[in-house]
Amino acid sequence: MTSIEDRVARLEAELVALQPSLHERLARLEQAEGPTSAAAPIRATGDGILLTAVKGTFRWMGAELPKLITAIVVLLIGWGIKDSVDLSIKQRQLDLSYAKEMQGLLLKMGTEKEGARPDKIELESTAVVLASYGAPALPALLSELSHGDLRGAAAVKGFRFLALTQPEPVCEALPRVLSDRGRRFEWLSQLEVVRLLGESDCRNAVSALTRYREVVAAAQKGKTSEFAAVVKAVTPIEHYPILLKAIDDSLGMLKK
Amino acid sequence: MISTLMRNQLREVANIAIGICCMMGVAGYANATIVECKAPEDSYTVFLSEPMFPSTAFTDRGQLAEFLERLQFALDQGRDGQWVRSPATNVRFVVCSGRSPKLDGQEFEPAMVMRLYTKRVLLEIWGRLSAQQIAEGQGKLSAQINYLLLPMQYASDLKEDAPQALQRLQYEAATQLPGDFVQLIARPLDVDAFVAAALGFKLLREGQHELAYGNLCRASALLGQMSRRKMAPGTLENLAALHAFVRSSASRAITQATSNPGYSNTGLLRLQDSKRPCAEGQ
Numbered sequence: 001m002t003s004i005e006d007r008v009a010r011l012e013a014e015l016v017a018l019q020p021s022l023h024e025r026l027a028r029l030e031q032a033e034g035p036t037s038a039a040a041p042i043r044a045t046g047d048g049i050l051l052t053a054v055k056g057t058f059r060w061m062g063a064e065l066p067k068l069i070t071a072i073v074v075l076l077i078g079w080g081i082k083d084s085v086d087l088s089i090k091q092r093q094l095d096l097s098y099a100k101e102m103q104g105l106l107l108k109m110g111t112e113k114e115g116a117r118p119d120k121i122e123l124e125s126t127a128v129v130l131a132s133y134g135a136p137a138l139p140a141l142l143s144e145l146s147h148g149d150l151r152g153a154a155a156v157k158g159f160r161f162l163a164l165t166q167p168e169p170v171c172e173a174l175p176r177v178l179s180d181r182g183r184r185f186e187w188l189s190q191l192e193v194v195r196l197l198g199e200s201d202c203r204n205a206v207s208a209l210t211r212y213r214e215v216v217a218a219a220q221k222g223k224t225s226e227f228a229a230v231v232k233a234v235t236p237i238e239h240y241p242i243l244l245k246a247i248d249d250s251l252g253m254l255k256k
Numbered sequence: 257m258i259s260t261l262m263r264n265q266l267r268e269v270a271n272i273a274i275g276i277c278c279m280m281g282v283a284g285y286a287n288a289t290i291v292e293c294k295a296p297e298d299s300y301t302v303f304l305s306e307p308m309f310p311s312t313a314f315t316d317r318g319q320l321a322e323f324l325e326r327l328q329f330a331l332d333q334g335r336d337g338q339w340v341r342s343p344a345t346n347v348r349f350v351v352c353s354g355r356s357p358k359l360d361g362q363e364f365e366p367a368m369v370m371r372l373y374t375k376r377v378l379l380e381i382w383g384r385l386s387a388q389q390i391a392e393g394q395g396k397l398s399a400q401i402n403y404l405l406l407p408m409q410y411a412s413d414l415k416e417d418a419p420q421a422l423q424r425l426q427y428e429a430a431t432q433l434p435g436d437f438v439q440l441i442a443r444p445l446d447v448d449a450f451v452a453a454a455l456g457f458k459l460l461r462e463g464q465h466e467l468a469y470g471n472l473c474r475a476s477a478l479l480g481q482m483s484r485r486k487m488a489p490g491t492l493e494n495l496a497a498l499h500a501f502v503r504s505s506a507s508r509a510i511t512q513a514t515s516n517p518g519y520s521n522t523g524l525l526r527l528q529d530s531k532r533p534c535a536e537g538q
Binding site for chain 2: 117118119120121148149150151153156188192235236237238239242
């Protein structure tokens with residue numbers, strides 16, 4: 001007998017001598033897997049098919065896969081923002097048509113007709129109609145306010161009516177009149193703006209009003225340089241108490 | 257997104273509707289014609305606004321314009337005004353074409369008065385003219401003229417003590433037709449009295465006490481002369497109140513000046529008695 005034959009014979013003898021026997025051990029293992037042992041093969045098969053298909057597709061696409069993913073992401077984003085872009089475009093078109101119509105109203109306020117200047121009633125009516133265009137009318141009303149005469153007074157009326165329906169853009173725009181380094185506004189126009197800010201409950205204007213009050217109070221004491229930097233012409237000293245009272249009244253309304 | 261656009265559009269329609277309704281409401285004062293009248297920046301100003309007139313007074317606006325130009329010349333350059341003059345207190349008369357306030361002056365709201373006051377407009381003059389034929393070639397011209405003293409109106413709007421700011425005087429004259437309204441209205445005594453009163457009070461508010469005092473006392477003298485004319489009781493009463501106010505303002509000018517530490521010890525007002533502010537007879 002060869003050594004290999006001896007070894008095989010020895011192995012067979014050991015297997016026969018196993019307690020429990022080899023067959024018993026295999027049977028126990030099969031029992032331990034239990035009922036899953038029948039279903040698991042089916043589930044593993046479904047998932048396996050999907051996974052296999054996906055993997056196969058990715059493998060097939062190769063270098064084109066990142067491009068596909070990018071295209072899908074762009075498609076999703078574009079679909080998501082399409083409506084808002086449409087809305088924005090339509091809004092801009094509306095603003096442009098408003099601007100053309102408002103131009104006619106502005107010409108009406110600023111020019112003579114048949115040798116006659118527009119009168120107070122006409123100016124106020126036009127300003128109110130201008131205000132009905134909403135926030136797009138703000139630059140036009142500010143321009144009229146800078147005139148400081150009957151046109152400025154009419155613009156104040158326009159602002160009042162605009163603030164009734166759209167206070168937020170009014171409250172955002174008006175505080176800048178009090179700190180205009182271009183010196184386009186008279187102190188009287190600034191006085192009207194101070195009153196408007198209080199009446200329209202522009203709480204965001206508290207800091208602008210506080211700063212303006214400091215400037216006016218300093219001017220009343222003779223330090224007019226800061227006030228002169230933001231107003232068309234420095235007011236005579238007799239008017240400072242009126243300005244300060246108006247500012248205090250508005251701040252009182254806004255801090256309630 | 258679509259509903260947001262519709263909401264925006266509905267809001268725009270609502271705004272336009274509100275605007276139209278407000279325009280209709282605001283247009284209720286359509287009879288008054290207040291147009292912008294530019295005041296010179298380097299002087300005090302008197303506005304000569306258009307009076308109301310029937311066709312018996314002027315046949316067209318051209319005649320009205322000619323009348324106003326002649327009136328402006330007569331008041332502005334054709335004489336020496338009787339108010340106290342100085343280089344810093346030049347007073348100009350300006351024609352305001354197209355500006356025709358209502359006879360009761362109700363357009364002069366506080367905001368408008370404040371704007372005029374800050375532009376150094378002292379007085380606005382307007383009214384109503386009429387001409388009546390009495391006999392062949394003979395007629396009667398009459399005018400109701402309003403003088404709005406803007407500094408007094410401004411003080412009244414601020415709830416300060418102030419007299420009736422709108423003084424209304426009636427003038428009549430028999431004349432050969434067509435007559436001359438400039439001669440009827442350009443009454444130096446009346447105009448200068450009101451200019452001096454308005455200028456004096458404005459100067460007082462500006463802190464120019466000596467010039468204020470001079471004009472207020474001049475106004476007191478002129479108003480005293482006016483009060484001796486035969487006028488309607490209401491007119492006389494208003495003039496008397498204005499006269500009393502002018503004198504009390506002159507007294508204030510003395511008091512404010514003499515109590516100011518910065519006022520010169522040799523200032524003219526230190527020689528005046530605040531209890532008898534203007535010279536005897538004024």
